[in-house]
Amino acid sequence: MKVEFRKTPSGEVAIIPRAEYERLMVLSNEAEEDIGTARLVAKAKRDKGVRLPLSVVQQLANGENPIRVLRQFRGMTQADLATAEGVQITQNYLSDLETGKRKGPIALHRKLAKALDVPLDCLDPIAVTDQEAEPERFARRKSVIAGMKRLRGQR
Template sequence: MNEMVTIPREEYERLLGAAEALADAASYDRIKADMAAGQEELIPSEYADRVLDGESPLRVYREFRGMTQSALAAAAGVNRVQIADIEAGRKSGSIETVRKLAAALRVTIDDLV
């Protein structure tokens, strides 16, 4: 089955563009379905921009969830000083600590590191 088809470059590029648009539409549909199922959420741009600008993701997500350091410490079973140290960049926190914080904030570990 070595059949070949020759088409003009313009047609090839048009087909390639259509395939990319179809893949984008499928991704969009998948994300919309995940959002409807509660598996994905939108983060307002001001919070996303803060993370992109280098601010501590832990602080950004904590504030996005409307939590104080003390409230997050209680929810995660973590010492408040550990949270302050991680947010200030003095410490990174153990995997177990970050896992507990991520669970309390309803985000993935990857969102915090």
């Protein structure tokens, strides 16, 4: 590299070719970005927040099913997640959750979130109350309870 030094009233300066100056500027900017990235990573580790790759965040932002996206990100099959500790559902049920055929109760979403190692908020948009998740079952339960109340009233 050709460097020319000159004395000026404000001190000695170095004169370098423009191409070398531009190369050094690129390296300087990359170093600043690396420092910024290192700070963000260190902060995220300290805060113990969920760290997801941009591609996963984009999939979630685009409205893709969070259970499927996060399961795939964790490298799990449907069978792995369905039989994970605390979850214990059928693979077909999980498939229905992932395709939107079923919504699933909030209690199940808590278990799935734990198995996927994410906060419930990551799954919350599709979680519903138990009654909303299984309206037929709750209608039957309501009918049975009404029948029991009638029987008590007759005695």
